[in-house]
Each structure stands twice: as structure tokens, then as C-alpha cells.
Amino acid sequence: MSFQTIQQQAKTEWELFDRPDRFRILVGSATCGRAAGSQEVIEKFREELANRHLLAETDIYEVGCLGLCYAEVLVEIQGKDGRRILYQSVEPRRVADLIDAQLVQGGIYEPLAMACTQSETDTSIPAFSDLEIMQSQVRIVLRNCGIIDPTNVEHYIARGGYSGLARALQMSADQVIEEIQQSGLRGRGGAGFPTGMKWSFARRTESDRKYVICNADEGDPGAFMDRSVLEGDPHAVLEGLLVAGYAIGADTGYVYCRAEYPLAIERLQQAIVQMHEKGLLGANILGSNFSFSIKIKKGAGAFVCGEETSLMQSIEGKRGMPRSKPPFPAVSGLFEKPTNINNVETLAAVSAIMEKGAAWYAGYGTEKSRGTKTFALAGKITRTGLIEVPMGISLRTIIEDIGGGVLDGKTFKAVQTGGPSGGCIPAQYIDLPVDYEHLAEVGSIMGSGGMIVIDEASCMVDMARYFLTFTENESCGKCVPCRMGTQHLLNILTDITQGKGKPEHLDTLRKIGATMKNGSLCGLGQTAANPVLTTLTHYEDEYLEHIDNLKCPAGACRSLIHFSIDAAQCTGCGACSRACPVDAISGTRKEPHAIDQQTCICCGSCRDACKFEAVLVS
Amino acid sequence: MPGQSTDSSLISLLAEYGKERENLIPLLQEVQERFQFLSPEAVRAVADHLDLSENDVYGVATFYAQFRFVPPGLHHIKVCEGTACHVRGSDHILEAVERSIGIKPGQTSEDGSYSLERVACFGSCALAPVVVVDDKVHGRMTGNKTQKLIEEEE
Numbered sequence: 180m181s182f183q184t185i186q187q188q189a190k191t192e193w194e195l196f197d198r199p200d201r202f203r204i205l206v207g208s209a210t211c212g213r214a215a216g217s218q219e220v221i222e223k224f225r226e227e228l229a230n231r232h233l234l235a236e237t238d239i240y241e242v243g244c245l246g247l248c249y250a251e252v253l254v255e256i257q258g259k260d261g262r263r264i265l266y267q268s269v270e271p272r273r274v275a276d277l278i279d280a281q282l283v284q285g286g287i288y289e290p291l292a293m294a295c296t297q298s299e300t301d302t303s304i305p306a307f308s309d310l311e312i313m314q315s316q317v318r319i320v321l322r323n324c325g326i327i328d329p330t331n332v333e334h335y336i337a338r339g340g341y342s343g344l345a346r347a348l349q350m351s352a353d354q355v356i357e358e359i360q361q362s363g364l365r366g367r368g369g370a371g372f373p374t375g376m377k378w379s380f381a382r383r384t385e386s387d388r389k390y391v392i393c394n395a396d397e398g399d400p401g402a403f404m405d406r407s408v409l410e411g412d413p414h415a416v417l418e419g420l421l422v423a424g425y426a427i428g429a430d431t432g433y434v435y436c437r438a439e440y441p442l443a444i445e446r447l448q449q450a451i452v453q454m455h456e457k458g459l460l461g462a463n464i465l466g467s468n469f470s471f472s473i474k475i476k477k478g479a480g481a482f483v484c485g486e487e488t489s490l491m492q493s494i495e496g497k498r499g500m501p502r503s504k505p506p507f508p509a510v511s512g513l514f515e516k517p518t519n520i521n522n523v524e525t526l527a528a529v530s531a532i533m534e535k536g537a538a539w540y541a542g543y544g545t546e547k548s549r550g551t552k553t554f555a556l557a558g559k560i561t562r563t564g565l566i567e568v569p570m571g572i573s574l575r576t577i578i579e580d581i582g583g584g585v586l587d588g589k590t591f592k593a594v595q596t597g598g599p600s601g602g603c604i605p606a607q608y609i610d611l612p613v614d615y616e617h618l619a620e621v622g623s624i625m626g627s628g629g630m631i632v633i634d635e636a637s638c639m640v641d642m643a644r645y646f647l648t649f650t651e652n653e654s655c656g657k658c659v660p661c662r663m664g665t666q667h668l669l670n671i672l673t674d675i676t677q678g679k680g681k682p683e684h685l686d687t688l689r690k691i692g693a694t695m696k697n698g699s700l701c702g703l704g705q706t707a708a709n710p711v712l713t714t715l716t717h718y719e720d721e722y723l724e725h726i727d728n729l730k731c732p733a734g735a736c737r738s739l740i741h742f743s744i745d746a747a748q749c750t751g752c753g754a755c756s757r758a759c760p761v762d763a764i765s766g767t768r769k770e771p772h773a774i775d776q777q778t779c780i781c782c783g784s785c786r787d788a789c790k791f792e793a794v795l796v797s
Numbered sequence: 798m799p800g801q802s803t804d805s806s807l808i809s810l811l812a813e814y815g816k817e818r819e820n821l822i823p824l825l826q827e828v829q830e831r832f833q834f835l836s837p838e839a840v841r842a843v844a845d846h847l848d849l850s851e852n853d854v855y856g857v858a859t860f861y862a863q864f865r866f867v868p869p870g871l872h873h874i875k876v877c878e879g880t881a882c883h884v885r886g887s888d889h890i891l892e893a894v895e896r897s898i899g900i901k902p903g904q905t906s907e908d909g910s911y912s913l914e915r916v917a918c919f920g921s922c923a924l925a926p927v928v929v930v931d932d933k934v935h936g937r938m939t940g941n942k943t944q945k946l947i948e949e950e951e
């Protein structure tokens with residue numbers, strides 16, 4: 180089949196997706212939507228539509244993540260008038276009202292309506308792209324997420340998919356590499372290595388067999404960009420993998436996806452079947468002499484397997500331990516053959532670049548950091564979600580405009596980027612442009628895109644301790660600096676948070692950190708001390724408060740705080756004593772309550788339960 | 798469970814896989830999916846099938862957090878300890894679960910009804926803190942809500 184024919188078919192199918200004679204309901208059903216209850220909402224739609232005899236003229240689709248995770252379950256309803264309205268926080272009990280308001284009466288269900296998504300303007304409701312959360316975003320990697328049915332390859336093709344591959348196959352491999360180099364794309368897996376250059380190394384190595392790998396291990400705890408792309412638009416990633424394979428001369432690709440993402444794996448499997456059906460995988464793809472096959476490998480729960488050499492060991496069926504480089508994978512990688520490995524987001528950008536051209540992509544971002552970057556915005560932020568912004572945008576725009584500021588109007592303290600390899604950027608840098616260079620300047624890294632907002636209730640020593648608990652647990656133990664270093668750092672940090680810190684500890688932390696940076700075998704150990712070192716740089720006074728005065732200024736370290744009830748504020752409603760898991764709170768109704776300090780475990784449930792701010796932490 | 802009676806299903810599962818070492822982890826994953834855990838007999842059978850030593854297979858299996866060597870409880874509870882969940886108080890949730898079923902992560906309750914596991918991020922960070930019970934994801938949890946959820950399962 181020629182690509183024109185394939186596109187023509189897809190166009191026909193796409194038109195069926197947008198029919199004026201039918202109602203259409205899209206429900207965000209990625210993992211986050213499902214957790215919020217999308218399946219129950221869909222069930223309810225079926226039931227209520229059937230009650231009204233409308234089910235036969237309605238199409239219901241499960242789509243990927245629009246990125247507005249705070250507003251899940253998201254539902255877009257399109258009536259026969261072509262009007263498309265996006266509703267937020269839909270629960271099964273609201274479904275009947277939604278149907279009646281829009282599909283029966285032709286209006287809008289105001290209480291949950293968020294925006295209109297059709298191309299024509301609608302005076303009664305803002306357009307989706309005008310929402311504060313969308314205004315500064317540019318969606319390239321996320322171009323189809325939440326918009327197409329991710330289980331339908333025709334949708335992807337109808338929106339320009341695989342035309343990048345078709346174009347690449349008309350070019351020479353060197354021309355494709357040149358195009359990616361021109362785009363300025365840098366690897367989104369963390370290190371930011373120029374993608375085109377990496378491809379050229381693997382291309383240059385002579386070998387009978389070469390491999391390309393898509394790294395979908397997404398180990399950074401607090402990041403979900405790659406998951407959303409795989410669930411919402413798997414073909415965008417697989418097309419990128421094919422282009423990479425063609426460029427370096429590989430005939431086999433692997434996708435290494437973490438086992439905690441069952442839906443992503445299912446979508447990838449479906450996508451691969453469809454690619455075979457369309458002649459986009461197998462022998463002589465689109466009539467060219469390029470042949471390619473893809474295998475999916477499930478991770479088995481080891482953070483270090485996100486590191487490229489460990490990942491290859493894991494695919495080979497071994498313990499996922501890193502090895503020293505050189506030789507680099509481009510020379511000797513998987514099964515000792517030249518191998519190119521790229522991150523999910525990198526590959527999804529590649530397919531867009533091949534479709535729209537290097538110059539278009541390079542038009543976004545800054546001189547050294549081209550294009551866009553996705554971030555998983557989470558933590559103490561009002562609008563949690565998945566966002567995509569041009570490089571160089573300020574942290575302030577991300578946190579205040581897109582994220583809607585800190586949750587519950589609390590004070591912004593820091594933002595953590597780069598996960599266990601990164602650092603905490605304090606509030607004073609809120610106007611920092613977000614690109615590789617500026618984040619490195621303040622001691623953090625871009626990382627893969629986790630961005631956790633931290634408010635005044637989080638203790639920075641505890642944050643450092645948290646990350647070291649993680650890396651100590653995940654250190655594979657092969658090299659001494661990482662194995663011993665993470666243990667020592669963790670022990671010291673635990674002592675400090677428990678009021679057993681000593682003044683000389685700070686120096687020791689710095690020394691161990693420096694040794695790990697210089698002496699560790701892989702990126703895990705080389706960067707594991709970063710969360711400690713950056714908090715020491717920016718929050719040394721908080722460390723000293725713990726050590727010198729046995730105080731945790733944030734009120735988070737449990738050995739150093741105690742809870743009490745302010746009798747003047749307490750109304751005696753009893754919410755706290757009901758919430759207390761250990762029955763430490765007693766009192767008569769309508770009288771001030773009291774906490775038994777012997778029984779209290781400082782869990783904070785009473786503080787969360789109290790509506791009168793009567794629970795004090797000191 | 799892979800005792801005498803299930804040997805045949807284990808054998809037919811093994812037969813679907815080639816003898817290349819590359820198949821070791823996928824094979825262990827499928828065995829665990831089918832039988833809930835890796836029993837000594839299953840490990841031996843996998844080792845035989847791939848012509849590897851049992852030690853080698855255990856070496857690989859113990860490296861990865863996913864593999865279990867004891868049967869899980871009837872209800873398997875996973876509490877997320879990722880960064881987003883941590884800053885939104887996941888340790889209180891873990892404690893609440895530990896208190897209400899009396900076991901620590903990695904353990905199965907004596908009557909076999911629950912097992913508890915700590916996981917580093919489900920990728921549903923926007924709904925933090927997250928608890929997964931028998932593969933259903935529950936978002937925006939609190940200690941009390943989790944306790945109720947467990948009581949409902951009983």
C-alpha cells in the first residue's frame with residue numbers, strides 16, 4: 180500500500196470521528212483518569228444514554244491524558260450542532276445532568292463546564308486554548324494526547340502521523356541525522372546529549388547488526404510524562420524509534436517499559452499490531468528497502484535499569500548493573516552490538532521534527548535548549564498535571580500561571596527538579612528561565628521532567644533524607660562510592676532529622692558527596708548526593724536549626740515536634756479525635772480537646788481534620 | 798500454586814519460550830503473573846529450561862524488586878512512596894495501613910488475607926497520594942480513607 184492510500188483511508192476514518200449526525204463523548208481514560216473514576220463515568224453514560232434512547236446515536240471514546248490531571252475525570256461532549264464542551268471533575272452522579280443539559284436541551288451544563296474545544300469561537304464560554312493553564316503551553320510531544328483515540332492508528336495518521344517516517348525514507352540516513360542535528364533536539368532522558376550527534380556515532384560504527392532502544396523506564400519517582408505519552412499517543416514514540424533505526428542502520432528496536440505501567444504496555448502492544456497491518460513494520464516498510472521489527476521488554480522494578488548500560492544488561496536477561504564507559508553503546512551496546520538509546524519524549528519529538536522540519540522545531544526554545552519540554556507538575560500545586568512548554572520559560576510562569584500557584588494559598592518554598600539526581604530550587608529563583616544551562620547554574624538539573632512543588636510545610640533536610648532513602652535502596656551495590664556513600668549520607672541525615680545531628684556532620688556530608696560525584700561508576704551514584712548538596716547550599720540554616728536548636732522549622736521532623744490544641748480556637752467539634760488513629764485526643768463535646776503526648780505519634784491527622792486551625796505544631 | 802498439580806501448566810508455559818537467556822526475565826514475570834510468586838520448583842524449572850544454574854536465576858530474580866518468593870495475600874496493597882506522594886503525606890498512609898493490618902512492607906498477614914508493598918511512583922502523581930489495592934488505583938488518599946478502604950475489602 181502506498182503512503183497516500185494509507186493517508187486517504189485514515190482521512191476517511193477521521194471523518195467518522197467527527198460526524199455531524201451523531202453525538203460524541205470523549206472520556207480521558209489514561210491511568211490518572213481511571214484512578215479518578217473514568218470507567219465508572221463511562222458506564223454511567225452508557226446507562227443514562229440508553230435510558231433516553233440516545234445510545235444508538237452516540238459514540239463514546241476513551242482518549243489519553245489532556246494533562247489537566249487536577250480536573251479529572253475530563254469529558255468532552257459534542258452535540259449534533261458541532262458544539263464541543265469540555266467538562267471537568269465529572270462524577271457518575273452528574274452524568275444525567277450533563278446529557279440533559281447539552282444533548283437533550285442543546286445548552287451547556289454550567290457547573291462543570293470548563294471550555295469549548297471546537298475551532299469556532301463560542302461567546303458563552305472561553306476557548307480551551309485561552310484557559311490560563313493552556314496559554315503558555317506549546318504542545319509538540321503531547322500533540323495528540325487527549326485528542327485522538329490512542330488505540331486507533333488511523334487517527335494518528337490522519338493528524339500527520341507517519342508522514343515524517345515517509346519523508347525520512349525518501350532521504351538518505353545521513354540527511355535524516357543532519358535534520359535532527361539542525362533541529363537542536365537534545366535527549367530528554369536527563370542528560371541532554373544532542374540527539375543527532377548521538378545517532379551519528381552509532382551510524383559510523385560498522386557492524387552486521389545494530390539496535391535502537393526506547394527508554395521507557397521512567398524511574399524518577401514523581402514523574403509521569405513518558406507514561407502519558409505512551410498511553411495517549413503510542414505511535415508518536417514508535418514512529419520516532421523507526422526513524423532512529425533507519426538513521427543508524429538498525430533492523431531491531433526494543434521498548435523497555437517499566438512494569439508499573441500496564442496500560443502503556445497494552446497500548447504499545449496494540450500499536451505494534453496495527454503497524455504491521457499498515458505495513459509500517461516488517462519487511463520493506465512503505466515499499467522502501469528498510470525493514471524493522473520492535474520488541475517490548477517489561478522492566479522488573481529497578482531504578483538503576485533506567486541507566487543505559489544497566490538497561491541493556493536487563494534486556495539480555497542479567498542483573499541490571501551498569502558498566503564503565505567507554506566503550507559507549509554506540510560502539511558496543513546491546514549484545515555487544517552498536518546501539519542507540521533514546522528516551523520516550525526524545526523519540527516523540529523526532530517524529531514531529533521529521534513531519535514539520537528542523538527549522539520549525541528550532542523556532543521554539545532558546546539558543547542552546549531548542550524546542551519544548553514536558554513536565555509533570557505535582558506536589559503542593561493547585562493545578563497538578565502534565566504540561567509542555569517552550570524551553571526558556573520562567574519557573575514563575577509554570578508555577579503561577581499554568582499551575583495556579585501553591586495549593587491552599589500556602590507559601591512557595593522550593594521546586595524539586597531532576598528527581599533523585601536533581602536538586603531543590605529555592606523560591607528566590609522563581610524568575611529563572613527553565614533550560615539545561617540555567618537549572619545547572621543553581622545546582623539542579625533538568626532531569627526527565629519531574630517538577631515537584633514544595634511549600635512551607637516541607638522540611639528540606641527531610642527532603643534530602645527522602646531522596647537518599649530512595650537511592651540507598653536502589654543503589655545496585657557494584658561500586659563502593661555509591662553503595663557506601665548513600666548509606667553514610669542516609670545515616671547522617673536520619674540522625675539530623677531525629678535530633679542527633681552534630682555540627683561536623685555538614686562537612687562530612689559535603690565530603691562524601693564530592694567523593695561519590697567523582698568516584699561512582701554510573702549516573703546514579705554520581706548524582707545521588709545532589710539533593711543533599713543543593714539543600715546544603717540553599718538551606719544550611721535549616722540544617723543548623725535541627726543540629727544546634729533541635730528544631731524543625733517546617734514542623735515536619737517528628738522527633739523534633741509535638742502537637743497541641745489551642746484551647747482558644749478549639750470549638751470541641753471532635754473532628755480531631757475522630758481522625759486520630761491512636762485515640763490520643765480526648766475532650767467533652769463543645770469543650771476544648773487535649774492531646775495525650777505519650778500516645779501521640781505526630782502523624783498530623785488532627786491538623787488535617789481541624790477546620791479551625793486549632794491544632795498547633797511546635 | 799506450582800506444586801505437583803500445576804506442573805503441567807508450568808511446562809506448557811515454558812514451552813512457549815525459546816532457550817535464549819534474553820527470555821529469563823519475561824519468563825519469570827509470566828510465571829509470577831500466573832502463580833503469584835516464584836516457588837523453588839518454578840525457579841528450578843525455569844533454570845532447567847534455559848540451561849542456567851538455579852543460583853544464576855536467583856541472582857537475577859533477587860536483583861529486581863518485582864519478584865516475590867512467598868505467596869502474596871488475598872488482597873495486595875501497594876502504597877506509593879514517590880516524591881509527589883511523599884510531599885503529600887504518603888508516610889502517614891503507610892503507617893495507617895501498617896497499623897490496621899499489622900504488617901510491614903514486604904510481609905503477608907498471618908491469615909493470608911493481606912500483603913503490603915511500598916512502590917516508588919505509579920505515574921499517577923497528579924492524584925497523590927496514591928494507594929493501589931489489587932491493581933485498582935485510588936487517588937487523593939488519606940490515612941483514614943485508606944483504613945476505610947481496607948475495612949470494605951474485608
Ligand SMILES: Cc1cc2nc3c(=O)[nH]c(=O)nc-3n(C[C@H](O)[C@H](O)[C@H](O)COP(=O)(O)O)c2cc1C
Binds near residue numbers: 371482488520522702
Ligand atoms: C540512574 C539513572 C536512571 C536513569 N533513568 C532513566 C529513565 O528512566 N528514562 C530515561 O529515558 N533515561 C534515564 N536515564 C538516562 C539514560 O541513561 C540515557 O541517558 C537516556 O535514556 C538517553 O536518552 P536521550 O538521549 O534521549 O535522553 C537514567 C540514567 C541514570 C544514571
Ligand code: FES
Binds near residue numbers: 877922923926
Ligand atoms: S509519586 Fe506517587 S504516583 Fe507518582
